[in-house]
Amino acid sequence: MKTAFAYHRYSTEMQRDSYTLEAQRSITKELAKKYECRIIQIYEDEAISGATIEKRPSMLQLLEDLPKLKPNYLISTDQDRLARGNDFWVIKNILSKTKTSIITEKEGVIDQTDITKDALSDMMAVFAKLERKMIGRRVRRAIELKVTKKGEHYGGKPIGYYKKDGKLFVNEIEAKHVGKIFELMASGIGVTPIGKYLEKIGILTPKGKRYSVKTLTRMITNPIYIGKVRIDGSVYPGIHKPIIDKELFRQANLVLEKKRMVNRTKPSKYVLTGYLKCAKCGSNLWGSLGYGSQIIKGKVKKYYKGYVCKNMYTGKCNTKITGKIEDLIFSKILEKIKSLKLGLEDGLSEFIESKMKNKNKVNIQDEIKEIDLKMSRLLDTYLEGVIDLPLYAKKNKELKYHKEHLLKEAQNYENDLFFKDIYDCIRNFNIYNILGDLDFEAKRDLLNLFIKKIEITPAVSPGNRHYDRRVKIDWKI
Numbered sequence: 352m353k354t355a356f357a358y359h360r361y362s363t364e365m366q367r368d369s370y371t372l373e374a375q376r377s378i379t380k381e382l383a384k385k386y387e388c389r390i391i392q393i394y395e396d397e398a399i400s401g402a403t404i405e406k407r408p409s410m411l412q413l414l415e416d417l418p419k420l421k422p423n424y425l426i427s428t429d430q431d432r433l434a435r436g437n438d439f440w441v442i443k444n445i446l447s448k449t450k451t452s453i454i455t456e457k458e459g460v461i462d463q464t465d466i467t468k469d470a471l472s473d474m475m476a477v478f479a480k481l482e483r484k485m486i487g488r489r490v491r492r493a494i495e496l497k498v499t500k501k502g503e504h505y506g507g508k509p510i511g512y513y514k515k516d517g518k519l520f521v522n523e524i525e526a527k528h529v530g531k532i533f534e535l536m537a538s539g540i541g542v543t544p545i546g547k548y549l550e551k552i553g554i555l556t557p558k559g560k561r562y563s564v565k566t567l568t569r570m571i572t573n574p575i576y577i578g579k580v581r582i583d584g585s586v587y588p589g590i591h592k593p594i595i596d597k598e599l600f601r602q603a604n605l606v607l608e609k610k611r612m613v614n615r616t617k618p619s620k621y622v623l624t625g626y627l628k629c630a631k632c633g634s635n636l637w638g639s640l641g642y643g644s645q646i647i648k649g650k651v652k653k654y655y656k657g658y659v660c661k662n663m664y665t666g667k668c669n670t671k672i673t674g675k676i677e678d679l680i681f682s683k684i685l686e687k688i689k690s691l692k693l694g695l696e697d698g699l700s701e702f703i704e705s706k707m708k709n710k711n712k713v714n715i716q717d718e719i720k721e722i723d724l725k726m727s728r729l730l731d732t733y734l735e736g737v738i739d740l741p742l743y744a745k746k747n748k749e750l751k752y753h754k755e756h757l758l759k760e761a762q763n764y765e766n767d768l769f770f771k772d773i774y775d776c777i778r779n780f781n782i783y784n785i786l787g788d789l790d791f792e793a794k795r796d797l798l799n800l801f802i803k804k805i806e807i808t809p810a811v812s813p814g815n816r817h818y819d820r821r822v823k824i825d826w827k828i
Contacts, residue, residue: 353388355424355454356413360396360432372397379426382454388424392416404438414442417449418739426454430461448739502580502590509575510557510566511594519575519591526594528554529576532567533595537602542567571607576600621658622677622794623805629660629670630806630823636660636670658807670809672821681794683824684801715757722754803827 359375372395383390394409404410410433413425425446427433433453434442446453453461504519511529512519531554535545546562549555556562570576577600578593579586621638629636636658658676662668726747733743806823 353386353423354391354420355383355388355426356416356420356422356451357383357390357393358395358410358413358425358427358433359393360407360410375428375432378428378456382426382456386424386454386460388426390426391420391422404434404442410434414445417445417451421449422451424452424454424460429455429457444734444736445740448736502588504575504580504589504591505582509573510570511576512591519589521592521594525557529570529594532562532570533576533599533603536567536571536606537599539606542571542607568607571603574600620791621674622791622798623658623680626798626802626805627658627672627676628804628806629662629668630808631670632660632662632668634661634668636672636807668809670807672807672810676807676822679822680798680802680805680824683822684797687801687826715760719754719757722750722757726750726754801827 357376357379359372359379361372361375376393379390392413394413396407396409404414425433430439430453433439443453455461503517508514509519511522511525513522514520528549532545532549535548536542540548542564545567546564550561554562556566574581574586575589575591576594577597578589578591580589581587623636624638625635627636628634637660639656639659657671657673660668660670663671729738729743729746729750732738733740738746803825805825808821808823810821
């Protein structure tokens, strides 16, 4: 007797009631009897959308088991249960390699060797994809109409409100907490100290948790609290009652913008970003505006802008240092330049020549283009069925690894070019006088030439200004 896999899926609460897994099991069982085959494996994805197979663990497991068990059929209640659009063609491509046909209640056996049925199934996949997109657009238009024309709030219940019949009404107790948060922010206190302060006086979120930085930031930037609604970045008048006035909202957001931490992946205005490491916990130090703000006896105490350990905001570490550390680091670099006597020793010029030897950026870029072309050809080979999925994945991984290596080599070439530029600059000019005139990017490049990392030790006591004793530089040269 021929063998088969059975696949069942539902994605919404509505489907759970009207097209249950139990109902689907009954249909696939009858289909197996009708076409005289035995179901050897059953795969089910519960409460998962059919939009993509990547988020369906059972479907992924089914595709993995296909080459091993090689069933004659894959049975499902209808084609839409399996996949839509491009994903359906991916599944068909894999099924063709194990010569597995699809059985559905409406289409019967979809044999890929039958040109007519195969073309019909492809057309149905296209229409299913179009239907999904049209439904999505209709839902989106309905939401936009509610927000932009009717001023209704769409989404979950914001803190400070409760929902009744789809409309927002002020929760008086929570609204007092919301007002308190905006007042504290407008007075100059940061979101982290606000969270700690609220917890200390017994004010928690409706779920009984401490107000996190993320929650407070979302609240402070949410125009819902001044009677407005927002969608796709645009703000519209709402029909609900505001909790705070516009001026308080404006003041709180001005303070938040000033205190917002710099991007952790981009240096922004903090030149040492990415180089500072905490000697206590090993984490990075981030640039921060007005770091260390505290509430002391009802007043706000601020420190100079500088750098703080990322674990400081979770209470696990207390390492921080002011922005004056930047002057210290660049003075150390100047000392290093003097000690190496750059531009005065013949050995250095030989060193630079050796770094530049046999390197050509044009050649590296050509190699990268060649790899991109190979990756494109490899994909075509797989889609045409010349190679199987495991071999494609293996070869693609090798090409990606080679490309990453070349990209790093190209970056190193850029660094070496800059090293040569700095060498020429030092040899021909007095760098000690022009360091103060270097722009941000030039200073970052200078750091990249000389420094691997900088370890910062926590201050022994408050107000400790012996920065040089707290700093340990790991030099590249």
